[in-house]
Amino acid sequence: MLEDTSSSGDECPxxxxxxxxxxxxxxxxxxxxFDDIRRFSEFQKSLGVAKNILAARLKTLVEVGVFEVRPASDGSAYKEYVLTERGREIFPVVVSMRQWGERHLFGPEETRSVLLDNSSGQPLMPMDVRSAGGDKLGPFDCHRSRRVADES
Incomplete structure (x- = not known):
């Protein structure tokens, strides 16, 4: 589980x-x-991260419900880390971070990866925040409020 120093009592999502x-x-x-990597060794090879760090991060991601551990789909003795629905819901966060990086951290002539829609082959539309009525919102068009969880 997360360390005792966690912000689990924090009201901020x-x-x-x-x-x-x-x-x-x-x-x-x-x-x-999201690129269909599932095995510990594949994550380690792709990221070049130390095995102890990878093991700790995967353990936490399983504990918070982002991944579940399953037997390997090929019948081997390996385990696979499979995204749960909760994990798949992180996709817009990753896309938003990617798009921000594309806009602000690369020069016009710099090579970078591009995320394409499988059905059209086209780059994704820029993400934005919308009101319940569909209007585009900026940071000063919103405010935080405290919401108490329903008792039902």
């Missing part, structure tokens, strides 16, 4: 999310899982 998945290696593991 951003703080809790960062506690669960917010470090570099966790996000890179999740990114690789």
């Amino acid at each position: 951003v703080a809790r999310t960062l506690e669960a998945i917010g470090d570099r290696w966790s996000l890179m593991i999740i990114r690789d899982a």
Whole structure:
């Protein structure tokens, strides 16, 4: 489970999310899982991360429900780390980070990977935040409010 120093008592969803998945290696593991990497050795090879760090991050990601561990799909003795529905819901976060990086961290002539829609072969539309009515919102069009969980 997460360490006692976690922000589990924090009312801020951003703080809790960062506690669960917010470090570099966790996000890179999740990114690789979206590219259908499933085995420990494949993550290690792709990321070049130390085995002890990878093991710790995968353990935490399983504990918070991002991955589940299954027997290897090829019948071998290996285990696979498979994204859960909760894990798949992180996809828009990763895409948003990718798009921000494309806009702000690469020069116009710099080579970079591009995420393409499988059906059209085209790059994805830029992500944005929308109101319940469909209007595009910026950071100063929103505010935080405290919401108490329903008792039902």
